[in-house]
Amino acid sequence: CVRTHPAHLFHFNSFLFDVDIIFARLKEVKAFERYHPNLLQQICFCGFYESLEKGVTLYRQGDIGTSWYAVLTGSLDVKVTETNSHQDAVVICTLGVGTAFGESILDNTPRHATIVTREFSELLRIEQKDFKALWEVSETFPFAKVYCSKKENNNKKRCSDDWLGNDCRTEQEKMDYALNNKRRVIRLIQMWASLHGDTLREDEAAMAFLEEFYVSVSDDTRTMAALKDKLPELERTVKQISEDSKGQQKKHKVLIRQFSTGDERLQKRQPIRNMDELLFKVYCIDHTYTTIRVQVAASVKEVLSAVADKLGSGDALILVKISSAGEKVVLKPNEISVFTTLSVNGRLFACTRDQFDSLTPLPDQEGPSAGTMSTFELMSSKDLAYQMTIHDWDLFNCVHELELLYHTFGRQNFKKTTANLDLFLRRFNEVQFWVVTEICLCSQLSKRVQLLKKFIKIAAHCKEYKNLNSFFAIVLGLSNVAVSRLSLTWEKLPSKFKKIYGEFENLMDPSRNHRAYRLTVAKLDPPIIPFTPLLIKDMTFTHDGNKTYIDGLVNFEKMRMIGNTVRTMRYCRSLPFNPEASLANKNHQDVRNYVRQFNVIDNQRTLSQMSHRLEPRRA
Template identity: 75%
Template sequence: MWLKPSVLFKVYCCDHTYTTIRVPVAASVQEVISAVADKLGSVEELNLVHLSSAGEKTIFKPNDVSVFSTLSVNGRLFACRRDQLDSLTPLSEQGGPSSGSLSSFELMSSKDVAYHLTSYDWELFHCVHELELIYHTFGRQHINKTSVNLDLFLRRFNEIQFWVITEICLCSQISKRVQLLKKFIKIAAHCKDYKNLNAFFAIIMGLSNPAVSRLSQTWEKLPSKFKKFYGEFENLMDPSRNHRSYRLIFSKLEPPVIPFMPLLIKDMTFTHEGNKTFIDNLVNFEKMVSFFQVKIVVLQSVRFVFSSENLMLIAHHPDVWTYVRQFNVIDNQRILTQLSHGLEPRRS
């Protein structure tokens, strides 16, 4: 008998206690609430809420599906009555680490980190079905379909970005911060060589985050060679002429390539919102062709498997393998900005 895939996750209460439930991956919010109510023995009308590390609350609608995959990096699910919403506070663990991982991270080869980043990204990307792009664009709650694999891959982009910012903002020594800048630029270069453009852009966007880019004393000490590399990489993020710089470099790469997924999503959304699906009761063929062209980008890559240049890499570097899969980050921009100003106060 074929069983629907299920997922196990925690749902928290106002007092930070939690219950663990198992529901189908595509379960609706109503199903999740029912499972929580059964576990808690509650007969009260509950709301399912996404609470971010910054304390921002989003109340899910009853027909929303697969909500566990839509959480922010440090976001958590809470169940509460509507009159308890104001009393919801983030868990202490949502704040992220208080110290960086430099002591272990600095011992790892930049190339090894980029390799294992790419290997893990391929695992996530390979699970994405091209139809998930359609479900995500049209709104999966409207068509009762899940885009959970795409959601998790998009969250990974944010996780890598916050990893870069967190490590730099938790490094108190300027000389060590300079070393971190160099290391992240080297890792980005290796990711680009591995044709992992998603991780490449996540790292560069992390370095260009205001909490990092404002550290002028740190950047001033970066060797000119690395400033040049970073400048070239940053130019690839130039959004002018419909991201022409990125599209040019992407067009020259042979599959397999992990594309810059947020831009693919942006393309799909722009096509959907800017064009009617039906014109005079007929399907808008040009819109469907545009969707298909984006789908082809995914199809051309997900059918490949990331090939190891060294089958013993995992055996030789289990610490790196584990490290890139368990990033501990701060995803609260306000906290990151405060840390940044603590490192280099604003000059008067």
């Protein structure tokens, strides 16, 4: 539960307080009344509660500060010693509830005064690195320097470290503060547009916001000439995204290659976008089919409408996905990207409700009847692993980070496709079933032993290339019950390979949240193709195990945990995959063709039956 996470707890008189208590206390402070609740919650997450007795020196004049403070209860004296003066420090003002001080940590300048508690006081302390982060991202956090003054012996003493509110600011300070805030907002928007430009092109609301934002900045330059230097870059960003968006709306791609078998799969992999179009087969109860053309992100309702138009049917239709094992699932009208979520040998059927029980899988969903060992046994294990890694990297590189979020929170809620992620996940299953299929279709014991050795070698090379997705898929295929139960085959496997396989199993040990795997990945440098199902698991557990909102406020700690998973993917792709020169120069068209067109059996019951025919159960 999020509430038990250590980041939510702060020390206060050696007790632990929940962030909700801190949040409630902050809302009672007058200085924080106008802050947005989300910002207050951020302050709570990175702040520490401190209670100090009377007479405690918080810091001394001339010290280099490390923290910013806000007074929640009590009061503190501000003492200043004149330069070269041998007199005691003089109290020039008192900081009461609602005041804040310590902004000098932004530029590491010395403290301008000594701060001493006047009475028992409670403070909120924010460390330097967290303070700087809040300063950068929030245009509403009022950390601008202002001054307080008090006449003493007709001399004004200034405490430039303290914030007492907008009333103490000069007009120039207010203008400087507003200018800095606007600059930060512009920088934030440009970073956002740069990072998610591809996605923004498909979002009408985002495009409208960018264009409106540009107009607002243009208007501001009339009164703030200092903003003019930001305008050209912002204009280029908005113009580029806008033009690309209009160009995409006029031209759609037909992605036959992404969803069909044959030579189309050999074309260079391109990212699939919401507005891309595809041709796809939807089958009828008599196993005939109609080919429809729809957008990738089309809903089930839109697909059925296209099918009805093609068939000329006035009956109410339902869309059903059927696996090779005969499992049938009726898809809901609001589901989207249903083509890419099919199992390896899954198919889509359209029928009326009274025909549902009569639906049966297609014959070609059963998979191959003969293995391909004669084809790939002559191929080098290293070449096979290399070409698999190139193909997997192309698939992985097409996955947009936001697809992880859409997949976790429900793509129908965003009306966004997760096609690239779906295809990459399906590739994992395809490789896994390829291993099981080839072994179960091999009737000769000696050949099966050779297959075990071949797959262990390929897995080792995938690990060498940091293709952990295919590495896991191959090892999971070898540990599939249809393969692991073949005791006669495993007994004849040389001890050298048994030892290597044992090491692979240790790496895949799921105990302690896959600790062995995570420690291994932490030592790797990018590029890396990670074990993607585990990334999905991390996202799902974080989402299901923590509330998105707490008392109407965004649960930022949950967002941080999800962000960490997204950053893992970003790190893995932070460097490009550079083909190995010795292998890249070779012409391996036959190997390349083979690894991109696996034909597999994905029916576990069928695979188990085949396994028992190879080696019947012993008494």
